[in-house]
Amino acid sequence: MKVLHLPYGAGIASLSEALRVIGVHAESCSFYSTNTYNDLADYKLNLDRLSKVKKEEKLKQFFEYAKTTYDVFHFHFGETFHPMFLDVKELNEKGKKVVVHHRGSEVRRLSIARLNNPDVVVKKEWSEQRMKKRLQTLSKYVKVAIVNDLELVQYVADYYERVEVVPHALNHHKISHSFPNENDVPMIVHAPSHHEIKGTAEIEATIRRLRDEGYELNYQRLEHKTREEVVRELAEATIVIDQLKIGTYANLTMEAMASGKPVICFIHEQYRKSYPNQLPIVQATIDTIYDVLIDLLRRQSEWAQIGQQSRNYVEQFHSYSVVANKLKKIYETL
Incomplete structure (x- = not known):
């Protein structure tokens, strides 16, 4: 079993490292140099430093390499190689295993969060309509989602066939x-x-x-x-x-x-x-x-x-x- 974690965040490196500890071949790929944890990743694409044309070329090149190398694709923050998740459709067709790992702000909708927590504040970068649309599209191709705690289950449970809770990993x-x-x-x-x-x-x-x-x-x-x-x-x-x-x-x-x-x-x-x-x-x-x-x-x-x-x-x-x-x-x- 060969596993790839991507595209950014602390979790892609820590979970890859954790899997290697128990003997699983796992690697991580960070898309952006602006990610605080970019240096921890096994592969660093630094797409933000490239022109649009060069960015698309490099992303396509790595995707071609990845789909012939890895068996399991573990996408974090609900982001994949393609903005409309067409890459995930292709991975499914090739018999690859795919799971999405939702981390928080990309799914935490204020209308739901405030029902039990009136003091909660959410990031305003994404509208609720955009969050729901992405979840609806992504869940057509991915059946299992992972979240880090019970609080996040409520935002994604209606979209996936199964939601698993896996705690954060830390190399103490x-x-x-x-x-x-x-x-x-x-x-x-x-x-x-x-x-x-x-x-x-x-x-x-x-x-x-x-x-x-x-x-x-x-x-x-x-x-x-x-x-x-x-x-x-x-x-x-x-x-x-x-x-x-x-x-x-x-x-x-x-x-x-x-x-x-x-x-x-x-x-x-x-x-x-x-x-x-x-x-x-x-x-x-x-x-x-x-x-x-x-x-x-x-x-x-x-x-x-x-x-x-x-x-x-x-x-x-x-x-x-x-x-x-x-x-x-x-x-x-x-």
């Missing part, structure tokens, strides 16, 4: 961990990829209020950093605050937990039940972040313990072998 061996020292002045770290979605304004208002009230603490917002730089900064953190509006967690929370840090994040009660009971994330919303952060700051003696629980959780539920074996079983059923 590459992230050294150190637990917070209760005697240090706390360093609060927040790394927003999108201010409104993450609740950055509410988080920083809380930081200012605590400082005005006399709390001694340091704060750092991580932006425009490489993944390696972010991981280094997480190592120096006492507490990491991720998002306060979406209701689930992803890469930053996992990397912070792997670093051995307590993490504050909003996990919606409807989805929390789908996670293992050992989930050590400290729950907060935009309305409770002030009280939650004060409480955690006052529990210095528990910081290291929560950090240890965080590291253990990632090792147990997000390790490469755990996630890769789930993927392999799905591929075998396609």
